[in-house]
Amino acid sequence: ETGVTQSPTHLIKTRGQQVTLRCSSQSGHNTVSWYQQALGQGPQFIFQYYREEENGRGNFPPRFSGLQFPNYSSELNVNALELDDSALYLCASSVNTEAFFGQGTRLTVV
């Protein structure tokens, strides 16, 4: 149990729709990172938020966006969903280099 909670656990969306995934970070962790894990692959870094500001971004298009709130919880938004966006989305909260991962949200785009 890492103390990082993601919702929903599973989600099915239609191509072209928009989706919002949520993450509640572990108490005291001011940094949240999001990763995309396609089937059979390792997680890929999407972006990171530190104290409500974006603090680095991976190789993902602008239709992937995020927010971090004053309580350090976070959202990942994906617009204009594509079939290839189907994946497990992982949130990790961290402090002092150790990242604690949530269970993930399984997104299926049909």
Add this chain to the structure above:
Amino acid sequence: AQSVTQPDIHITVSEGASLELRCNYSYGATPYLFWYVQSPGQGLQLLLKYFSGDTLVQGIKGFEAEFKRSQSSFNLRKPSVHWSDAAEYFCAVAANFGNEKLTFGTGTRLTIIP
């Protein structure tokens, strides 16, 4: 940019046998290295990490890893595996201390046979 290679996609080991999972990294400066384990449908759990100091690192669940700069490797070992060790194992590198932007390998799936 840093990268991680896990050469073995799938490894099968008998219960009670020893285990070594390979990880090679590419990074110009001092790497910060991690091993994570992922059970089916689950998130990632940190097994161990290396930042500096002793190159043999002890982790949870009886795992250890050895950092070898000359070989750019950070292999994970366990002297005797248990059926509950069956999972996907990921090696990862971070660019900077305090930087949790991890670059992961593609993972090694471990199967345990009786």
